[in-house]
Structure formats: structure tokens, C-alpha cells
Amino acid sequence: MRKFKALFGPLCIAAASTFFASCDSSMNPVEYNNKLMSVMNEQEKHMNEMNTAMVSQDFAKAESVRKTWVEQLDKSIGEVNKIAAAKDDGGLKPAVEQGLKEYKKIAGESYKELIGLRTKEKNGDTSVLPQIQVTLNRINQSFEAIGANINKASYQFEKNHSKP
Template identity: 40%
Template structure:
């Protein structure tokens, strides 16, 4: 046991983890220690002990597995596009009420997925793969909240709809999906090359 200062009582380091966040709160409890004591030497020793304890605990828990990190991100991304088939099927059947319902549900799911993805954190200080994933989801969200919404509105007009605008919206949807996928695949390949060989 470590004894610090004049108290001769052991220091207890209590670690409290909140499962929904990616940080650990450290609380140092010294039985019988009065926080009003202004003994600078004791305070400096306490700060040093707390700092060293934090560094040790963080260093021992910082081993990140690139496969697990990749899987976390891909799980969020893959669950974010499951509504695409349902939306396309509703559009093909010209069931516009169902298409709008699916679109709204997908939009909500994408917002939630973005929050999850942003909470994952970096991999050993490198945020490039996560940032590319966030960018891809933001592109998907833009497509779903604006382009698909407009496409449903246009299809609802029937013969009065501008065929050129429909084609422009469809082309923009396809181009944006392709661009997001290419950017994400490039970031994923770079991440795999950089970290799986370690």
C-alpha cells in the first residue's frame, strides 16, 4: 500500500466507468484527508500519484484491435442502408405513401447511426477512417432527406412531373451514393493497409 503525506492512510483509486461513454472518471479517496488542508507538498504528491495512476491505467487499456474497430464502424454503416431496398421496392410499385414512410424511418435511422458513429472515437489517434464513414453517412442522410423526398414528390405529380428533373434527381442520387462508397472504400483500404500489418 502507498502512504502519502502525513495521513498514513492508504489512497484508494476508484474507477467508475459509464458504459455509454468512452472515458473513465478517476476519483481519489483518502480516508481522513481534509480537502481544506493546504499542505502544498501533500497536494503535489497527490497530483503526481493521480497523474501516474491515470497514465498507467490509460496505457494499459489502450490496445486497440484494428479488426474490431473496423467491424464497429462497418456494423453501423451496414445497418444504415438496410432501408434502401424497401424504399426502392415501394418506388417501383408506385406506393408513394409507403415510400415516404420508409424514407422518414430511414432518415431517423441515419441520424441515430451518425450519432453512434461519431461516438466510436479514433483509432490510435487516427480519425481518417471514422471521418470518411461519417462523411458517407452524411451523404446518405442528404440523399434520403432531400433527393428521395423530392423524387417522391415528383412521382406524386404523375404526368405533370418534369421528366428532366426526375432524371436529374435520380442521377444525383446514384452519383452521390457512388461517390460516398468510393470515398469510404478508399479510406477502408488505407486503414486496412496501415493497421492490419502491425
């Protein structure tokens, strides 16, 4: 029992120090990264809903998802704006903010166009097939560019905050 008591005191001091250090008003790098990534990951729900609606050719549902997604993106952009940039951010917050703005452009413009084209196709207009492919390519390329930009900034952030 004596060894336990000898370790208990220093452990309590260490725990208290950690607790008080974490009460700082700014987030630590892990919390900061997780908060930003959480906002980005929230978009996956809308993407999945959009894909489900488009695959099932429920274009009224797709349009509803699109409008909801655009509204949510405005809130997400505002949420990111409220997060104080971390020291040695490495461009992570601006990349996330830009990514959300690009998502808004995709949801607000590209998916609106795609829904209209798919509706025409469903109604028998096959002349829109080339436009559909161009729009799909544009959407996919935009998603890839967003991901690459955020991954690059995330790598830099990790590099700036990893201990040697």
C-alpha cells in the same frame, strides 16, 4: 497423454494472455473496422425498403421509409461519433461519418424531391420526366461518391494496420 499435458499448459497461458489483452478498453483494428462498417451496412435495409416502395409506386410508403431512414441516420451518426477513433485511422471514421451525413442529405432532400416528382408523374404529369432523371442521377452519383470515399479510407486503414 503426456504430449497433451505438455501442450495444454502453454495453450492456457496463451489463451489467458489473449483474453486479457483483448479486455483493453479500446477496440482492436478489426473490431473498430467492423463496428464502423456495421453502421454503414445498416443503411442497406432502408435503401431496399425505399427501392421496393418506389418500384411499386407506393409513394406514401416511400415517404414513410424516408422519414424513418432520416431518423435512423441521426442515431447512426451519433453512434459513430461515440466510437473513439483508432490509432492510424487513415480517415475511416471521418469517411463513415461523412457518408452517413451524405445519406441523410439524400434521404432528407433528394428522395423527398424524387417522391414528389414520381407522384406528379403517376398523376399524369409527364413534364417532370427530365427532373426525375436529373434527381436519379444525382442520387446515384452521391451513392457512388460515398462508396468511393469509404473504400479509399478503408484501404488506407487496412494498409496502416496490416502486418508486414
